[in-house]
Amino acid sequence: MATVALEDDVVAPPPMGDALDDSAPPKRARVDSPAGPLEAAHIFRNLRLRRIVRENHNGTVAQIALMFYRPCDVGLGGHGLGGMAAYERVFDKRGSAVRAADDNSNLLVSAGGAQASVYDNENCGDHLDIMSHFDLGDGAAGAFRTCCWIRVPGDALFAVAGDSGLIHLVSLAWTREVRVLRGHAGAVVDLQPHPTDSRLLLSVGADQTARVWSVLTGACLRTYRCAGTAARFHPEGTALFVGTSAGDVWRWPAADLSGDSEGPLELTAGDGTQVVAGKRAAGAAIDCLRFARAGLLVKNTAGRIEHWDLDAGAAICSFSVRHHGIGTSRFDVSYDDRYICVGNRQGEVYIYSVESGKPVRRLAHKRSVRPVTCALFARDCRSVIYTGEGGFIWRYDYVDDETLAEWERPGESASDGGASD
Numbered sequence: 001m002a003t004v005a006l007e008d009d010v011v012a013p014p015p016m017g018d019a020l021d022d023s024a025p026p027k028r029a030r031v032d033s034p035a036g037p038l039e040a041a042h043i044f045r046n047l048r049l050r051r052i053v054r055e056n057h058n059g060t061v062a063q064i065a066l067m068f069y070r071p072c073d074v075g076l077g078g079h080g081l082g083g084m085a086a087y088e089r090v091f092d093k094r095g096s097a098v099r100a101a102d103d104n105s106n107l108l109v110s111a112g113g114a115q116a117s118v119y120d121n122e123n124c125g126d127h128l129d130i131m132s133h134f135d136l137g138d139g140a141a142g143a144f145r146t147c148c149w150i151r152v153p154g155d156a157l158f159a160v161a162g163d164s165g166l167i168h169l170v171s172l173a174w175t176r177e178v179r180v181l182r183g184h185a186g187a188v189v190d191l192q193p194h195p196t197d198s199r200l201l202l203s204v205g206a207d208q209t210a211r212v213w214s215v216l217t218g219a220c221l222r223t224y225r226c227a228g229t230a231a232r233f234h235p236e237g238t239a240l241f242v243g244t245s246a247g248d249v250w251r252w253p254a255a256d257l258s259g260d261s262e263g264p265l266e267l268t269a270g271d272g273t274q275v276v277a278g279k280r281a282a283g284a285a286i287d288c289l290r291f292a293r294a295g296l297l298v299k300n301t302a303g304r305i306e307h308w309d310l311d312a313g314a315a316i317c318s319f320s321v322r323h324h325g326i327g328t329s330r331f332d333v334s335y336d337d338r339y340i341c342v343g344n345r346q347g348e349v350y351i352y353s354v355e356s357g358k359p360v361r362r363l364a365h366k367r368s369v370r371p372v373t374c375a376l377f378a379r380d381c382r383s384v385i386y387t388g389e390g391g392f393i394w395r396y397d398y399v400d401d402e403t404l405a406e407w408e409r410p411g412e413s414a415s416d417g418g419a420s421d
Contacts, residue, residue, distance in 0.1 A: 040339060043381055043398050044351055044361040050397040051128045052367075054390075057113035059143065061387040063330060063374045066121065067107040067149040067156060080195075080235035080291030083337030089122075089380055104156050105379050107131075107172070110393060111147035111160045118158070118172055121378070121385070121395075128395055134170055136160070136177065148191040150215055151198040157215070159201060161188035167203055169215065181213050183220045190230045196237040204228040210242050212254070223266045224252055232289035232296075243286025247278020247300055251310075275310055287328040292337040292354045301326055303344065307354065319357035322350060329388075330374040334381050341384050343372020349386050349396075363396050 055061055090098040099105065106122035118132045142163025150157045156172040159181075165188060167181035186206035194200035194212075200221070201213045210224040210231050230243040233254065240254045252272040276298055278284050283302025290297045295316055296308045303324025307316040321329075325345030332341050333354065340352045347368035351361040363384060375386040382398035399407075 038382075038398075040334070040336075040381055041360070044339075046398050046400065046404065047361070047363065047384060047396040048399045048404075049363075049365055049394065050399075051395040053119070053128050053130075053393040053395075055110065055112055055115070055117060055393070056391075057115050058391045059113045060389045061110050061112035061373060061391060061393060062143065062145045062162070063147050064108060064110045064376060064385060064387050064393065065148050065158070066376055066378065066385075067104045067109070067158075079335060079337065080333070081294050083293065084335050089382075107149070107156055108385065109147050109149065109158045109160075110387065111144040111162070112387075112391065113143050114162075116144065116147060116158070116160045116168075116170065118156075119393075121383070128393065132172060132175055134160075134177070136168055142187070145187060145189050146191045148193050148201075150193050150201060152215070159191050161191055161203065163187045165205065165207070167191065167201070167213070179215075179218050181218050181220075183211060183213075184209065190228075192231055192233060194237055195233050195235050202231055202233060202240060204231045204242065210240070212240070221265070222254075224272070225266060225268045226250055226272075230286045230289050232291065235291050241275070241289055241296060243276075243289050243298060243300075244278065245285045246280055247276075247284035247286060248274055249276035249286065249289070249296070249298055249308075251275050275313070276306070276308060283326040288330045290331065290333045290340075292333045292340075297331075297333065297340070297354075299329075299331055299342070301328055303329070305331070305340070305342070305352075305357070307357070317355075317357040319352065321352075322359070322362075323348065325371070327371050327373075329372050332376045334377045335379050336381075339377070339381070341375045341377055341386075343375045343386050343388065345371045347372060347388065349375050349384060351384070365394070368392075368394060 092098055106120050108119040108121040110117050114136055116134045117130055120129050120131050144160050144162035147158060147160045150159060157169060159167055159169050161167040165184040165186055167188060168177055169179040171178045184205035184207050188203050188205050190204040192202040199215050201215050204210045208227045210228045211220050212222045213220055226242055227245045228242040229245050233240050239251050241249055241251050243249050250272045252267055285301045287301045288299040296310055299305045303321035306318040309316050321342050321344055323344045323346045327345055329343045338354055340354055341349055343349045347370050349363040350359050352359050370389040372386050372388040377384060384396045387393045
């Protein structure tokens with residue numbers, strides 16, 4: 001596994017505001033104070049490129065996923081239904097992050113080629129160090145397209161799937177594959193964990209089915225017939241939403257998934273409800289669904305993002321990702337439900353306001369020029385991680401004002417270095 005560190009080669013950020021002005025110099029914010037959480041605007045202003053990792057397969061990294069999903073994050077105060085309270089990491093005297101025994105939020109999994117890698121994203125300072133590597137080439141024809149974490153007691157379990165149609169469940173504790181889910185007749189393009197029941201997994205296949213699986217038994221519990229391209233459970237786990245190749249979004253009930261019935265229960269469009277009508281235009285296929293502030297965020301492969309009020313059946317706001325082009329690029333929502341991070345075909349990542357749909361930060365580097373396939377926020381928003389073609393994983397980290405001031409002194413090796421787009 002080759003790694004490249006570019007701590008001294010960063011791009012100065014634009015000022016915060018409703019619109020971007022790439023020509024203006026960054027405005028210096030207040031010096032960090034230990035009193036209370038940092039404001040998101042200050043964090044985003046101080047993001048700097050701190051780490052680049054290249055996967056050894058040198059191909060496209062289809063998706064990355066951080067393990068900070070928690071089954072208790074439900075209800076009116078839960079993530080996706082208004083946002084969680086500001087999260088602040090706690091450190092011990094040695095500088096190591098202090099977490100509860102069941103908190104594995106330092107784990108990052110990547111899927112690309114016929115390989116999956118797990119990294120420690122938190123305990124190694126500026127580094128993004130590999131913990132485990134899984135080469136599933138013998139059991140997987142073609143490349144992986146998607147991955148996700150599944151919460152199980154005493155383990156960190158993740159799922160990966162792709163062109164073969166097989167869903168591989170891999171145990172980090174046992175460092176091996178523990179189960180294969182079989183049933184899709186085409187490539188699997190999206191995987192999502194259930195928000196309240198860690199025994200259930202949602203998959204979307206190119207065989208025009210979405211399926212809910214039992215992680216424990218490997219059985220398919222329910223099949224939804226649709227030309228799905230992306231899916232998401234409602235944050236309360238009561239329904240699932242499937243985006244289609246035509247740009248539609250359908251909602252189906254997700255209750256009574258005990259698996260007691262003989263064989264999977266099949267549902268069609270007649271059993272569901274269309275909540276978003278597609279535009280039927282080039283690039284209209286849905287590639288990512290997320291929830292924020294009790295609304296559904298819908299993105300298509302042309303880079304159009306719409307925030308829907310499901311109760312009113314109307315869009316709250318909509319906007320297009322700058323320079324997106326046509327292609328799959330998954331986005332993420334910050335833990336407080338206030339911001340979106342999303343990449344484009346030029347290797348840039350933008351942070352947008354969920355409420356207004358306006359850009360508040362652009363992350364760009366002269367070496368990042370290939371399409372971005374997935375972008376993520378760390379739980380405390382002090383890191384943005386993204387990946388794409390070429391096998392690279394990029395991580396921007398928050399840097400405090402005092403350190404930035406030291407970097408900007410004449411002669412300092414860690415300064416901006418005059419990097420430009």
